[in-house]
Amino acid sequence: MDIFLQQLINGLTIGSIYALIALGYTMVYGIMQLINFAHGEVVMIGAMVTITFINLLVGMGVHLPGPLLLLAGLMMAIPVSMLVGYAIERVAYRPLRRAPRLAPLITAIGLSIVLQQLASLIWGRSFRPFPAILETNVHDFFGASITSLQIASMLITIALLAGLFFLVERTKLGRAMRATSQNPDVAGLMGVNINTIISTTFMIGSALGAVAGVMVAANYDQAHPYMGALIGLKAFTAAVLGGIGNLAGAVVGGFLLGFIESMGSGYLGTWTDGAFGSNYKDIFAFIVLIAVLVFRPSGLLGERVADRA
Amino acid sequence: MAFDFLKTRQQRLFAILTFALLLAVLPWVLSGGFENGKSWLRAVDFALLYIMLALGLNIVVGYAGLLDLGYIAFYAVGAYLYSFLNSPHLAAVLPAWMMYPPLLVMLLLAAVVAGMFGVLLGSPTLKLRGDYLAIVTLGFGEIVRIFMNNLDRPINITNGPQGINGIAKVHLFGLDFGKPIQWLGLTFEVVHAYYYLILAFCALIIFVTLRLQHSRIGRAWVAIREDEIAASAMGINTRNIKLLAFAMGASFGGVSGALFASFQGFVSPESFVLMESVMVLCMVVLGGMGHIPGVILGAIIVSITPEILRDIINPVQNALFGKRVLDPENLRMLIFGLAMIIIMLLRPEGLWPSKRRKAEFHEHDKEAAA
Numbered sequence: 001m002d003i004f005l006q007q008l009i010n011g012l013t014i015g016s017i018y019a020l021i022a023l024g025y026t027m028v029y030g031i032m033q034l035i036n037f038a039h040g041e042v043v044m045i046g047a048m049v050t051i052t053f054i055n056l057l058v059g060m061g062v063h064l065p066g067p068l069l070l071l072a073g074l075m076m077a078i079p080v081s082m083l084v085g086y087a088i089e090r091v092a093y094r095p096l097r098r099a100p101r102l103a104p105l106i107t108a109i110g111l112s113i114v115l116q117q118l119a120s121l122i123w124g125r126s127f128r129p130f131p132a133i134l135e136t137n138v139h140d141f142f143g144a145s146i147t148s149l150q151i152a153s154m155l156i157t158i159a160l161l162a163g164l165f166f167l168v169e170r171t172k173l174g175r176a177m178r179a180t181s182q183n184p185d186v187a188g189l190m191g192v193n194i195n196t197i198i199s200t201t202f203m204i205g206s207a208l209g210a211v212a213g214v215m216v217a218a219n220y221d222q223a224h225p226y227m228g229a230l231i232g233l234k235a236f237t238a239a240v241l242g243g244i245g246n247l248a249g250a251v252v253g254g255f256l257l258g259f260i261e262s263m264g265s266g267y268l269g270t271w272t273d274g275a276f277g278s279n280y281k282d283i284f285a286f287i288v289l290i291a292v293l294v295f296r297p298s299g300l301l302g303e304r305v306a307d308r309a
Numbered sequence: 310m311a312f313d314f315l316k317t318r319q320q321r322l323f324a325i326l327t328f329a330l331l332l333a334v335l336p337w338v339l340s341g342g343f344e345n346g347k348s349w350l351r352a353v354d355f356a357l358l359y360i361m362l363a364l365g366l367n368i369v370v371g372y373a374g375l376l377d378l379g380y381i382a383f384y385a386v387g388a389y390l391y392s393f394l395n396s397p398h399l400a401a402v403l404p405a406w407m408m409y410p411p412l413l414v415m416l417l418l419a420a421v422v423a424g425m426f427g428v429l430l431g432s433p434t435l436k437l438r439g440d441y442l443a444i445v446t447l448g449f450g451e452i453v454r455i456f457m458n459n460l461d462r463p464i465n466i467t468n469g470p471q472g473i474n475g476i477a478k479v480h481l482f483g484l485d486f487g488k489p490i491q492w493l494g495l496t497f498e499v500v501h502a503y504y505y506l507i508l509a510f511c512a513l514i515i516f517v518t519l520r521l522q523h524s525r526i527g528r529a530w531v532a533i534r535e536d537e538i539a540a541s542a543m544g545i546n547t548r549n550i551k552l553l554a555f556a557m558g559a560s561f562g563g564v565s566g567a568l569f570a571s572f573q574g575f576v577s578p579e580s581f582v583l584m585e586s587v588m589v590l591c592m593v594v595l596g597g598m599g600h601i602p603g604v605i606l607g608a609i610i611v612s613i614t615p616e617i618l619r620d621i622i623n624p625v626q627n628a629l630f631g632k633r634v635l636d637p638e639n640l641r642m643l644i645f646g647l648a649m650i651i652i653m654l655l656r657p658e659g660l661w662p663s664k665r666r667k668a669e670f671h672e673h674d675k676e677a678a679a
Contacts, residue, residue, distance in 0.1 A: 035440040095654055100669075102376060103653050105440050106594055109378075109587060110649030117643040121635065229583060233451075236444060279459045286448035293445060294433045 005144035007266035008259070013150045013219060015258020016157035020212035021235030022242070022250035023164065024205030030245040031181045031201050034101070037108035038088045039209060040232020041115040042081050046210030047223035048123050049077040054131045066133040067152075070218065077210045084115065085206025089199055112228070119225035127222045134218065153215045160208060161251055167204075168247060177201060181245070230282065234261075237289040243302020252300060260284055336504045337495075349616065350500045354572060356612040357507040358565050361514050363592040363608040364601065365561025368518065370590065371599030372527060373554035374534030376443040378586050379430070379450025383559040385457060385581035386426050387419040387566025392473040392576050394418075399466075412481050416510075416564050423563025424556040426453075431555030435548055450586055457578040472577025479506060479571050486571075503572050510568060514561055518601055521557075530554055531599075584642065591645050595652055597659025599666055606661050615641045 021043055028036040050073035057069060064072070092107040137148040168174035179187040180197045188194050216231060217223040234257065242253025265281035292299060339353065340346040362384060369377045393399050394415065400408055410418070430449045434442055461469030478486040478499065486506065490497040497505075521527045529550045532540035541547045570576050588611060596607020618637045626635065652659065658667045 035444065037440075037443075091650065099657065101440070102374070103657050105376060105443060106590075107650045107653045109590070110646045110653070113584075113587065113642055113646030114650070117639045117646060121639050121643075125636075230451075233444065233448065237448075240441075276459075276463075280455065283452055283455050286452050289448050290433055290445060293437060293441065297436065297441075 003266060004263075005142055007262045009141065009144055009146050009150060010266075011259040011262030012255060013153055013258070014262065015238075015255035016154050017212045017215050017219075017231075017254075018235045018238040018257050019251045019254025020157055020160065020208045020215070021231065022239040022254045023161075023247060024209045025236050025239040026242075026244050026247060026250040027177075027201050027205045029239070030247075031177060031184075031198060032093065032097075033245075034093065034104055035108075035236065036088065036093075036202070036205070037105060038092065038112040038115060039205065040228030040230075040235075041112050041119075042084050042088070042206045042209040042228075043213040043216070043231055043235075044119060044223070044225060044228035045084055045115065046077040046081040046213030047217040047227070048119060048128065048213075048225065049080045049210075050074060050214045051128050051130060051217060051223055052123070053077070054133060058131060058133070066135065069131075069133045070214070074211065074214050077214060078207045081206045081210035081213070082203040085202040085209070086199055088206075089202040094195070094198075116225055116228065123225055125225065127224045128217075130217045130221045130223065149218055153219060156211065156215075160211065164204070164208070165247065173197075173200065234282075234285040237285045237292075240299055241288060241292050243299030246299070246302045249299055249301035256300075257285060257288060260288060332508060336501050340498075340501070347498075347500055350504060352613060352616040354500060354503050354507055356609055357504070357511045358569050358572075359589070359592065359612040360605050360608040361507075361511050361565040361568075362562055362589050363596070363604045364514055364518050365558045365565065366589050367558075367593050367599065367601070367604045368521070368530070368561070369554050369558035370593050371604065372522075372530035372534065373551060374530075375551065375554065376440075376446070376590075377555075377558070378443045378447040378583070378590065379453070380446070380558070380562060380589055381581045381583075381586040382430075382450040382453035383423040383426060383562030384566035384569065384585075385453055385576075385578075386423045386559075387563030388570035388576045388580070389457065389467065389473075389566075390419050390422055390563070391415060391567035391570040392476050393466075395571065396473055396476040398468060398473045398475070409477065409480075412479050416567055419563040419567035420560035421563075423566070424560040426563075427555040427557075427559025428552055430559075431552045435551055447583065447586075450581075450583060454578050454581055454583075457581065467578075470578060472575060472579070474575055476570055476574045476576065478574070479503075481506070503568075507568055507572070510564065514564070515601065515605070522601065526550065526553065588645065591649055595648055595660060597662035597666065600659070600661060600663035603659050603661035603663070607659070610660075611645065614644065618644075 021039065024039050024042070025036060028034065028039070050070075053076040054069050054073040057064070057072060062069075088108070088111055092111045093104050096104040096107060134149060138145045139148070139151075168177060176187065176192045176197050177200070179190065179192055180194055184194050187197075212235075213223070216227070235254065238253035238257040239250045240253070241257055242249025242251065244250075261281060261284045264284040265278040268280060269277045335353070336350050339350045343349060362380070365383070366377060366380045369375050369380070393403070394407060395409055430446065434445050437445060457467045458470055460467040461471075467473070480486065484490055484502075486499060486502045489499070490502055529540065529545045532543065532545055533547055533550060537547055569580075573580075592607040592611045593604050594607070595610060596605065597603025615637070618641055622635070622637050622640060658669075
């Protein structure tokens, strides 16, 4: 039973990270009907910038409590990631808005390689350990253990989700975003500046991605320049699982995928008598992705859109 | 690009013969005339393998318009199949009659098995297009790689991350390609012998794709790429034709992979990462999707560039800074990433496009001007 509870806690932690990244995919998809292929790189850059900045602060002899240092790193990472998100939109998507669909996809793949290689040139190819600034407070939770960091990650995710829903549903900017996603041309006629709205969408998604990147780095104690592809792919799976283009769907999909993945990798060894173990962890996301696209392409909460892609 | 001077049959024949002669003497020019000519010849051998791969992917991406980001998985299937049957690794498990099959049987088998994997990937993804398909195929490529990496237990099939060693070289017409062959007073070393072998299969694949291009099937692929609904209204069985594109493309990859395994003598999951799929895609995009000469050009550029970078960039860096500042591996991928962006923004039809493709990408230009 405590294995179940432990895996549930782990699943919710990684699930909250997937949810944050999935929101970035789903927002962009909702507004442009295109997948932002370079979104994983934004997450990676968020993580790397935070680590570098915290190391810099510690190196300069700044003595602050761990959480404050982490916050400082995050405050550095968010603008950088937003800038990268803006650049992705300007370089890969805006010039090709009326081009065949394959074209922006290929520029985005190209840009994602460029960002990866630049990161690898700046930070080196190897893993960067997350600076040991946080004390590991392990709490006992009905026989399973949960760290303060895990609790904080989930709470931050929930707070950000609430903020995002408020932004999209209750503000003028959100109304413009929803209008653009329904019909960009008409929204333009109504006085919405489409370019600004699309850029803003990319930047908000990137800010969430940066937070997620920091969470990945802090929870798993490391980051590296090639981490973006896999985590991006999984978060995309989460977005598809929930129904791409649907904000609530991205959240549901993120938590559900985190749950499936950690349960799967936790129990696969027991089910198969040790023949297959947790080294197959990464396969669950892909199987979920293929299964969803085959049996319910619209996802759990979405409209039917897969054919349009 | 038109070859107006190739009007008559004789002129064309002459041009082809000249070209064939050039290709025939190339390895001797390289190995005889240059200091590290053998490593260059090795690079040429790999370039030929990449041409085969790129032509296979071109069927899926260029003709049928289905973006496949997991293509390297089929290359892996061919390579691993060759390694299973041609190395001591599984010799104790498999029955003796299965081991060390003749080359042509082996390649046919690689083509068929890879083709089956192609259908396996194609069937659940038939309804998907564009970015969705790209992501699913990417996932498929990763699944294959994860299995290669982990299937060393419970039963050791792939030998995990260590890969498979001691893969036998090809035996053909009673000749062992693993040892230098004496013929006509020339010594054919492994790189030379493989050059001609791979060149022959490359020529075969070019011939097949050329014949396919304007065949019923080839035209059906293009029709699906242009407008799937219209294509099916014209009586094309879009499901079967798409599956055929996946199977065909995959089987080219399988053959190429089998030759790769025998040439390299060693396979491991390292050789089949996502970046390799992206590289092959880059060849197709750079050269000109759907245009055979363009794709060949793209494959040559992308596969030879790293060799040139290695030979030029490192000495230049040493001379300028006294040490290696930029890793050529990073630099190479950086250049390809940038090339993909720039090509798509400025010349989306590729460096050497077909006339039709060029027209498609510029049909809006006139409207915009008018």
